[in-house]
Amino acid sequence: MSTAQKTGAWVFICGPSGSGKDSVIAYAQQALAARSDIVFTRRFVSRPVHAGSDHDALTPAAFAALAQAGGLSWHWRAHGFSYGIARHYDEAVGAGCLVIVNGSREHVNGLPASPDRLVLHITAEPTALAQRLLRRGRDSAEAVARRLERNADFDAMPADCVIFNDGELADAGRQLANYLEESTLSADAGPTQRAR
Template structure:
């Protein structure tokens, strides 16, 4: 996502949403941290337009991105395959599945150093449990991150880019 975001920085019509996560910021993470109580309050205040739970944390997308969509921008969200089906398909809505080979995912989780070995094992098992989702595009993230970033950027420009 970061590679695609950098490649598309000059395209004002494409916005990459920052997730709200009930996890402290750590090296390699890029989100807006909240406590569980702050997140619950954001839900009550309708400050979150979409939310889900995974890996023991709550994730959400700030409601300000709803206005960005209304204003004609494309909002790219790093979300959960387990919860993407809860969104209603609509015009201008596209699902991109980012896939990765299990061995590569295991290596990246280990190198990231954010999760315990047991948490890594749970993430790998969860990843293996997913069947294909309804995706408009599948990006293979098993090789260089820059290659996957370029593939995502190319897709977004092809479908949503402005001349």
Template sequence: MSAANPVDPAPLGPGLLVLVVGPSGAGKDTLIAYARGHLKGREDIRFARRRITRPADATENHIALDEDAFAREMALGSFPLHWRANGLGYALGAEVAEDVAAGRIVVANGSRAAVPAARARFARVKVVHVTAPLDVLAERIAARGRESGEAVRARLAREPALDAPPDLTIVNDGPAEVAGEKLAAYLRGL
């Protein structure tokens, strides 16, 4: 599931990690992209690019790693936070630790299952839960073209619970600009 970096257990701070979590298809990447575009010029806010053991594609801006490279980086302690979900490895890179150590706010697409490890690894964590009705989630997942039918249903059946109520919940079932502005406004207020 999730794990903090075992090499350096000291909590990272004084900055803030904002984990944007929620089910597949909720629109986390879309809302993060909206906020990034509307918070240009804010040097105190950074947006993380995850490392994922999946080839890069047009649906997500991530750094692709194969399983061997992911395991190597994990063993070296390069990831301040990493987890497994949906058969893939996910991680935040060393630049996240550097930005948080410099006192910045770092916004990252995360996993609900990784929240406890994030709270153990970072001195300050805020959780934004993005969600949508089940039919909207299924339609969005199918539209990506990575999965269909039973795979979509299986993905939606995996719903890890949060360890505590989120700091903000956004129901993303309308225009992306509306939900995106909720995230951007929240980040402006931090």
């Protein structure tokens, strides 16, 4: 990090199920492992952990108690589950870090635009989405169908950056890493440089 005053921000990475959010984020996280000013959050989800999901599982009651106690910076519901980001990540934003969230389009679309929030959309062709979700094997065929139907609601979603993950995962992962690196550089110039 430079010694110039930094302005932290949340980076919400959104997109259809199967677009590759988890995979692309994991690639960028590895590529940026040396960057202490780029922080990758873990999610609480009221869903058991199994193959194809990397989160901290909470029971619905434990999730509700944590949210009620103010322990979450962000939380939302989707697919019948609750998702949340621990409050302690506020400190990283306050300290000037970029803090990366695997987010929800519905949740992010309901937030007012703010210079301390960036939205990055990862997407892929509909046929690829369906194939990947079925191959991932985490969700039932019915749940996969519902996830695909949900995409029509977000066709014109505004975003600060769009990454198409239809080719090699490494290409999309590198694009995300580059975007995050560039965003920390523009943060040196102050929040107006990246207001949406």
